[in-house]
Amino acid sequence: MMKIAMIGASGFIGTRILELLCKESAKYDCKNIDLAPSLSFNNITTIGDVRNQHQMDSELHGFDLVVLLAAQHRDDVTPTQLYYDTNIGGMEVTLNAMEKNGIKRIIFFSSVAIYGLNKD
Incomplete structure (x- = not known):
């Protein structure tokens, strides 16, 4: 399994x-x-939070494959640093946790809102 x-x-x-x-x-x-x-x-x-290295290290223990969908994907993320911390930093945390746990396979999804920003 x-x-x-x-x-x-x-x-x-x-x-x-x-x-x-x-x-x-x-x-x-x-x-x-x-x-x-x-x-x-x-x-x-x-x-859990993809930005938390200690938590991801623990949560990924014993798994064979990671599917990463976590992201800030709205056009109006505030503060804007949250976008980078999650989307870039979260990938780095995930890869580090995978390496610590000997996980060799990842499926990464990335999408953005295709309809544009709806401020209403």
Whole structure:
């Protein structure tokens, strides 16, 4: 059984991936680590922060694959440093935690709002 750690999978894309993986529960053991609770998969979700090295080191222990979806993706993120700390720093934290835990495989998703900023 492959153990998959999803980071930031409480949103639209992550929820859809978890739906598919959980249907194959004999093949995959999944965990979601996210700042926000998951509406559909709260039973496998741990509240966590991709920017926290100590936490990611611990949470990724024993996994075979990481799927990284965590990001600040709105056009109006404030403070703007949060965008860089999460999107760049979070990747660095994840890669460091993977190296510490001997995880060799990652799937990285990146998306942005395609409809533009809606201030209303």
